[in-house]
Amino acid sequence: MRVGVIGGGQLARMMIPAAIELGVDLRVLAEADGMAAALAARQVGDYTDTETVLAFARQVDVVTFDHEHVPQDVLHAMVDAGVAVHPGPDALKVAQDKLLMRRRLSELGLPVPDWARIESAAELDDFIAVHGGAAVVKTPRGGYDGKGVRMVRSAAEVGEWFTTIAEDGRGGALLVEELVDFRRELAQVVARRPSGEVAAWPVVETVQVGGVCSEVIAPAPRSAGRLADVAADVAISIAEGLGVTGVLAVELFETTDDRILVNELAMRPHNSGHWSMDGSTTSQFEQHLRAVLDLPLGGTGCHADWAVMVNILGGPEEGTLVERYDEALEGHPTVKLHNYGKEPRPGRKVGHVTAIGDNLDDVVYEARAAAAVFQD
Amino acid sequence: MRVGVIGGGQLARMMIPAAIELGVDLRVLAEADGMAAALAARQVGDYTDTETVLAFARQVDVVTFDHEHVPQDVLHAMVDAGVAVHPGPDALKVAQDKLLMRRRLSELGLPVPDWARIESAAELDDFIAVHGGAAVVKTPRGGYDGKGVRMVRSAAEVGEWFTTIAEDGRGGALLVEELVDFRRELAQVVARRPSGEVAAWPVVETVQVGGVCSEVIAPAPRSAGRLADVAADVAISIAEGLGVTGVLAVELFETTDDRILVNELAMRPHNSGHWSMDGSTTSQFEQHLRAVLDLPLGGTGCHADWAVMVNILGGPEEGTLVERYDEALEGHPTVKLHNYGKEPRPGRKVGHVTAIGDNLDDVVYEARAAAAVFQD
Numbered sequence: 001m002r003v004g005v006i007g008g009g010q011l012a013r014m015m016i017p018a019a020i021e022l023g024v025d026l027r028v029l030a031e032a033d034g035m036a037a038a039l040a041a042r043q044v045g046d047y048t049d050t051e052t053v054l055a056f057a058r059q060v061d062v063v064t065f066d067h068e069h070v071p072q073d074v075l076h077a078m079v080d081a082g083v084a085v086h087p088g089p090d091a092l093k094v095a096q097d098k099l100l101m102r103r104r105l106s107e108l109g110l111p112v113p114d115w116a117r118i119e120s121a122a123e124l125d126d127f128i129a130v131h132g133g134a135a136v137v138k139t140p141r142g143g144y145d146g147k148g149v150r151m152v153r154s155a156a157e158v159g160e161w162f163t164t165i166a167e168d169g170r171g172g173a174l175l176v177e178e179l180v181d182f183r184r185e186l187a188q189v190v191a192r193r194p195s196g197e198v199a200a201w202p203v204v205e206t207v208q209v210g211g212v213c214s215e216v217i218a219p220a221p222r223s224a225g226r227l228a229d230v231a232a233d234v235a236i237s238i239a240e241g242l243g244v245t246g247v248l249a250v251e252l253f254e255t256t257d258d259r260i261l262v263n264e265l266a267m268r269p270h271n272s273g274h275w276s277m278d279g280s281t282t283s284q285f286e287q288h289l290r291a292v293l294d295l296p297l298g299g300t301g302c303h304a305d306w307a308v309m310v311n312i313l314g315g316p317e318e319g320t321l322v323e324r325y326d327e328a329l330e331g332h333p334t335v336k337l338h339n340y341g342k343e344p345r346p347g348r349k350v351g352h353v354t355a356i357g358d359n360l361d362d363v364v365y366e367a368r369a370a371a372a373v374f375q376d
Numbered sequence: 377m378r379v380g381v382i383g384g385g386q387l388a389r390m391m392i393p394a395a396i397e398l399g400v401d402l403r404v405l406a407e408a409d410g411m412a413a414a415l416a417a418r419q420v421g422d423y424t425d426t427e428t429v430l431a432f433a434r435q436v437d438v439v440t441f442d443h444e445h446v447p448q449d450v451l452h453a454m455v456d457a458g459v460a461v462h463p464g465p466d467a468l469k470v471a472q473d474k475l476l477m478r479r480r481l482s483e484l485g486l487p488v489p490d491w492a493r494i495e496s497a498a499e500l501d502d503f504i505a506v507h508g509g510a511a512v513v514k515t516p517r518g519g520y521d522g523k524g525v526r527m528v529r530s531a532a533e534v535g536e537w538f539t540t541i542a543e544d545g546r547g548g549a550l551l552v553e554e555l556v557d558f559r560r561e562l563a564q565v566v567a568r569r570p571s572g573e574v575a576a577w578p579v580v581e582t583v584q585v586g587g588v589c590s591e592v593i594a595p596a597p598r599s600a601g602r603l604a605d606v607a608a609d610v611a612i613s614i615a616e617g618l619g620v621t622g623v624l625a626v627e628l629f630e631t632t633d634d635r636i637l638v639n640e641l642a643m644r645p646h647n648s649g650h651w652s653m654d655g656s657t658t659s660q661f662e663q664h665l666r667a668v669l670d671l672p673l674g675g676t677g678c679h680a681d682w683a684v685m686v687n688i689l690g691g692p693e694e695g696t697l698v699e700r701y702d703e704a705l706e707g708h709p710t711v712k713l714h715n716y717g718k719e720p721r722p723g724r725k726v727g728h729v730t731a732i733g734d735n736l737d738d739v740v741y742e743a744r745a746a747a748a749v750f751q752d
Binding site for chain 2: 295299325
């Protein structure tokens with residue numbers, strides 16, 4: 001069983017342990033030397049170049065991804081060449097274009113914030129006026145970790161974005177959404193095989209700082225019952241409705257008036273599912289491999305009542321994570337550390353820690369304290 | 377942090393996932409191409425050749441092992457060259473020579489079966505005569521998985537062994553031990569850092585078939601209290617007494633008259649500790665890396681009341697493990713499968729499965745049933 005992963009970041013890296021245990025020959029097409037998944041990198045090359053990607057794809061049984069940025073023409077070239085690609089181009093297209101995503105989710109009848117496709121400052125100001133004087137503007141493509149997303153009270157605040165979309169030659173438009181009054185953010189991670197089987201982990205609570213995921217609590221506190229059912233139903237409906245194969249992460253808002261709205265989608269293992277590596281019977285990385293290989297999915301039960309994951313963002317201002325190991329490991333022997341093998345840099349995700357246990361206060365404390373050792 | 381592992385078998389393979397998560401650059405010196413740990417193999421070479429091993433060792437911070445067969449002169453050459461070697465030559469010497477092992481354990485006052493060093497058939501027959509008409513004869517070196525071990529009622533049954541030791545030019549002798557009347561076999565796995573810290577998992581029950589480990593139950597049923605304390609004390613005394621660094625597995629007999637006797641030692645991760653990968657906060661492979669790097673050790677608590685590991689011995693008579701995945705994974709979604717990437721061959725350890733849970737009958741059933749899918 002040979003699985004090719006396009007992209008050599010930490011998501012590809014964390015697929016390697018699962019691949020080893022399953023006996024999967026994992027081969028990574030990395031963007032550059034020395035990336036997080038370098039151990040499995042068989043090739044370094046440009047994922048936007050069709051010939052490079054086709055040559056890589058011919059060596060494997062299934063192609064999957066570390067990110068959603070492979071261009072549609074490259075994806076279709078693989079499919080046309082008979083390569084199994086999971087998730088496929090049609091599903092990935094929806095993850096690549098936030099306007100298309102909003103349209104397809106609306107068509108599927110799923111709960112989303114009010115939204116509109118806007119081409120001009122006047123349209124944006126109109127939307128703002130009827131939505132309480134503020135809105136969230138998003139560039140349809142290329143945004144991640146809060147980039148390409150801006151809360152505005154006037155179209156003038158994103159004037160340069162209108163200039164950019166006018167120049168990019170793709171019939172440019174922006175996505176505008178109501179500013180959702182939310183109580184908290186949640187995420188629902190599921191997996192789906194090509195033959196249809198789906199599996200869901202418990203819905204989790206996510207904490208974002210500056211648009212970047214900082215902390216995840218699994219399951220989301222006070223989510224048992226209706227909230228858990230709704231979140232799982234929404235994510236499975238999306239996976240089935242869009243034909244997603246592999247892991248799908250659905251970021252959700254829990255509004256102050258008790259609605260669940262879909263925020264973003266990721267068609268790959270996701271930061272909100274990292275806790276599963278240490279807290280669940282099946283990690284999202286193992287599940288992703290099982291799903292893209294169309295193997296039966298694994299159990300999604302939990303080892304303890306609570307798992308809390310805290311990202312190591314940036315890392316030490318000077319030195320490396322390893323220099324802090326004595327302090328972190330001695331003080332927190334039950335916390336699991338995941339080092340992505342990346343150079344520390346402000347704001348960069350360089351690792352994460354997970355704690356599990358049956359007392360949420362203790363688990364939160366342990367995970368935060370262990371992560372804090374690595375931050376200045 | 378660069379760790380070099382001499383030997384490319386499944387133990388080295390299972391260190392790779394732990395190395396990835398800890399951010400350890402693991403480099404394997406494999407005996408041949410295509411071995412279980414091939415993904416991390418930086419070099420293929422002869423571990424009995426000093427120059428080969430020294431060249432490999434110079435690339436890493438610490439050298440450790442997949443097996444105990446590296447010759448003493450090669451080990452000492454590394455130490456003399458300033459390489460950190462864990463476990464060190466003096467400890468490994470005891471694991472390499474069962475006569476020396478019995479002598480050192482006796483000197484440490486640890487409980488062992490009655491034993492003697494014998495050089496002749498007459499000495500062996502005398503030992504048998506005073507030990508109830510039967511004894512276990514072992515070649516001091518090179519035995520594993522039941523090889524080099526024979527139960528005899530007369531020296532004539534191992535006549536050819538006396539010929540061999542007379543010819544090997546090392547002042548040959550055999551080890552003879554009383555045939556222990558045991559209720560069951562146990563194993564105690566511990567880890568020890570160079571700076572002294574030790575950690576112990578719960579004592580486990582092991583089931584051997586034809587001298588090969590078949591099944592492990594963690595913790596050993598009815599072991600809470602005195603039995604667990606004695607087993608941990610014995611193993612920690614051995615680790616400290618022999619100066620073992622890294623993981624140490626101590627195979628034990630629980631006799632019908634309620635004594636605990638030391639059977640064999642392994643100074644590396646061991647089959648009796650595989651359950652820890654899925655059942656404990658810290659796997660024996662992560663703990664081994666932490667120990668040989670002199671990092672603080674991880675917690676050894678359990679995710680559930682019981683973990684049961686069953687080896688996949690031999691595998692299918694025809695075909696591969698992968699061809700049975702649909703049946704195994706669909707029928708046993710909570711069982712964790714570990715495929716060593718080796719060709720099936722009668723009696724060969726090609727993988728294992730682990731189930732965990734709070735009802736021992738269910739856990740045993742699940743693990744055995746999942747493993748059985750892979751055997752004809």
